[in-house]
Amino acid sequence: MSAPVVDAKRHTPQGDPSQKPSLVHRLAEHGIDRTLWLLVPGLLFVIVLFVYPFLYGLNLSLHPNKGGMFGAYKAFFTDPDMRGWDSLWITLKLSLPAALINVIAAIPLAYMMRGNFRGKRLLTTILVVPITLGTVLTAEGLLNFFGPRGWFNRFLGLFDLGPVQLVQNYWGVLWSLIISGFPFAFLLILSYMSGIDPSLEAAAKTLGADWKQRFRRIIMPLLAPGLATTFCLTFVLAFSVFPSAILVGDPSGSTRVVAYVAYNAWGQMFDYPLASASAIVMGVVEMIVIGVVLMLRSTMYKGSTGGKG
Amino acid sequence: MTGLKEDFHSLHLDGLTRRFGGQTALNGLDLTIERGEFIALLGPSGCGKSTALNCVAGLLPLTAGRIMLDDQQVDQLPPEKRGFGMVFQNYALFPHLSVQKNIAFGLQMRKVPRAEIKRRVAEAIDLVQLGPHAKKLPGQMSGGQQQRVAIARAVVLRPPLVLMDEPLSNLDAKLRLEMRTEIRRLHQSLGLTTIYVTHDQEEALSLADRLVVLRGGEVQQVGTPQELHETPTNAHVADFMGYRNLFDGVVERVDGEHATVGLLGTTADGAAAGALATRDRVRVGIRPEDLVIGAPGATDALTLDATVDVVEYQGREFAVEAHLATGEAVHVRTSERPTEGSTIRLTAEAHRILVFPSAAEPDDSGAAGASAPLETAGSPA
Missing domain, CATH: 3.40.50.300 (P-loop containing nucleotide triphosphate hydrolases)
Structure with a gap:
């Protein structure tokens, strides 16, 4: 298709060197035409709702109330009231395992659900329902179920076990992150999984591969880039954890996450530059984790997987 | 393993x-x-x-x-x-x-x-x-x-x-x-x-x-x-094996391996490809290459007059679609190009005409129709 276009450029029409192709055609060759207008609403949204607030916050974080240009950042990491390092570490300790568990748990389910079987729609619905529940509802459910007087501990009580402390601490928040993050991971991985041509597995079968070998040698390598992407997305969701850290966590101690620290700087200390600096640090840490995962991803096979995509 | x-x-x-x-x-x-x-x-x-x-x-x-x-x-x-x-x-x-x-x-x-x-x-x-x-x-x-x-x-x-x-x-x-x-x-x-x-x-x-x-x-x-x-057992196999001309007919006379069939307002002598009896409904199959354009010879068992509709050039020969006076389409292969609209006389020899008993199958027309485009997969689309 491109050959005639190149030709047209070299030999101007009718061999007349003065006659150039019209402006519309020259622009079209660089991909500029009227369909570009379709970008306008999206660009407007991004600029108004993301770029401007982000730059505003960045600017704010660089004009702290005291102590030079990077004073707020210095305060975040060194101020004993902020304990920035601790909160970053706490947030990573929650979000990395949550993302990892979500991805790993979704793989076998998606693998089982890639075909068609009776009740598939019902099962998918059940698995996806937690998306529709807000964090608050999930948290209340967790409190009722895992709380000191919840069903779980009463059940353990029947066997003279427990009570086990599963809420108002690290575990409560981790559970909440898994419940709310799993449906995303599952839906994404299911779509990556169904993008793999089923005849590849059939071919592997006829070549003598049992299900473990097929999974390890065929499915996993083709799925891995999708898993990396899914991990990044669920990680970002989990890293910005805030409501559940307060509702089912221990926000002053073991689940003192970065979002909570930033919120405190804003809502309790009224130090807007410090709050902005916290948010920027949070973003940078997310970028670092995603960067590492995407670097790993770039080493994988990312071409066609032959399926319906 | x-x-x-x-x-x-x-x-x-x-x-x-x-x-x-x-x-x-x-x-x-x-x-x-x-x-x-x-x-x-x-x-x-x-x-x-x-x-x-x-x-x-x-x-x-x-x-x-x-x-x-x-x-x-x-x-x-x-x-x-x-x-x-x-x-x-x-x-x-x-x-x-x-x-x-x-x-x-x-x-x-x-x-x-x-x-x-x-x-x-x-x-x-x-x-x-x-x-x-x-x-x-x-x-x-x-x-x-x-x-x-x-x-x-x-x-x-x-x-x-x-x-x-x-x-x-x-x-x-x-x-x-x-x-x-x-x-x-x-x-x-x-x-x-x-x-x-x-x-x-x-x-x-x-x-x-x-x-x-x-x-x-x-x-x-x-x-x-x-x-x-050469000897498809029924009209469906024949259809698939390149017998593009398949006509309905009624047996008039059976003589061992030979059958005389009334079809298309005329009669044809053909080879019976199954057990036949007089007044049986049958399908008669002829390959396009077995129909000859020209004057009827002594051995010809069937003679049809047709008007040429479409002529396709296919390298060594022409594929011709024509229609009979009764309306049926008929396919012919020939080395000389007939003109569109002209009338041609088609003949075929008895051993090139296969007479199949038509099994009473309800889904007959649908399945036969579906297979029709596939049989010519070798010719240019």
Whole structure:
């Protein structure tokens, strides 16, 4: 298709060197035409709702109330009231395992659900329902179920076990992150999984591969880039954890996450530059984790997987 | 996981049946395949040929029937334990593995020693002439090359049986011819027992030792290419074997192998292709190349006058579509170009006219209509 276009450029029409192709055609060759207008609403949204607030916050974080240009950042990491390092570490300790568990748990389910079987729609619905529940509802459910007087501990009580402390601490928040993050991971991985041509597995079968070998040698390598992407997305969701850290966590101690620290700087200390600096640090840490995962991803096979995509 | 023995004598398909819900996709396929034979399953889409292949491969469970390799029952084995090689219509090459690794995959699954894998993969690559492409990924290769890889991947295991599911249908006409010869050459040099599924009657006739014609899940006829080509058992097989002119008629007189049939407002003498009685409704089949344009000769058993509608140039000859005074379309092949709109006189000899009993089948017209475009798959579209 491109050959005639190149030709047209070299030999101007009718061999007349003065006659150039019209402006519309020259622009079209660089991909500029009227369909570009379709970008306008999206660009407007991004600029108004993301770029401007982000730059505003960045600017704010660089004009702290005291102590030079990077004073707020210095305060975040060194101020004993902020304990920035601790909160970053706490947030990573929650979000990395949550993302990892979500991805790993979704793989076998998606693998089982890639075909068609009776009740598939019902099962998918059940698995996806937690998306529709807000964090608050999930948290209340967790409190009722895992709380000191919840069903779980009463059940353990029947066997003279427990009570086990599963809420108002690290575990409560981790559970909440898994419940709310799993449906995303599952839906994404299911779509990556169904993008793999089923005849590849059939071919592997006829070549003598049992299900473990097929999974390890065929499915996993083709799925891995999708898993990396899914991990990044669920990680970002989990890293910005805030409501559940307060509702089912221990926000002053073991689940003192970065979002909570930033919120405190804003809502309790009224130090807007410090709050902005916290948010920027949070973003940078997310970028670092995603960067590492995407670097790993770039080493994988990312071409066609032959399926319906 | 060594797969099944290679030195079997025959493979028996015994009443192979597969139903999907209430639909019977394949009904009682019986077939005995001798070692080294090349069998083609031929039929229009939806005739059950791919179902049959997938059942033999083990990718679909049987509803009824048995598959026996000599005296060993194999239909209970999962596909990975059968060790039958399979070539898929879309090639199904592993896109993340190089050509070499694709071909080595089956050997690795069988825990073949590394040195032997290397040697056999190299052999297989040579066999399909892909030496310079060994390290490429499938996505970097053309359709024909990918098909060669798929074939090499299946035959490198020296399977007792190779199953091919319309392997050439995604290739262009020229490559299809080349690969057809290639497959025939491979079969001759390796002697691998092969079941080949296709809807292209030319492909089946040129490749196979024996053909199985399927329609609506039922076997219509089993025989050598020559048997099917010359003596199709019913009008459906005839339709598929290039008898493009099929007319309804009524038997007027039966004389042993010969029958006189009233059709198209005239009569024809033909060869009976089944048990016939006077006043039976029949289908009369004539190939386009058996109709001759010109004056009637002494031996001609049928004479028709037709008006030329369409003339297609096809290299050595012309394909002509004309219509009779009664409205039926008739197809003729001729070496001289008739003019559109002119009237031609068509004749045919008695032994070129086949008279089939018309079985009372309710789905007759639909299925016959569906197969009509497929029978000319070899001619330019």
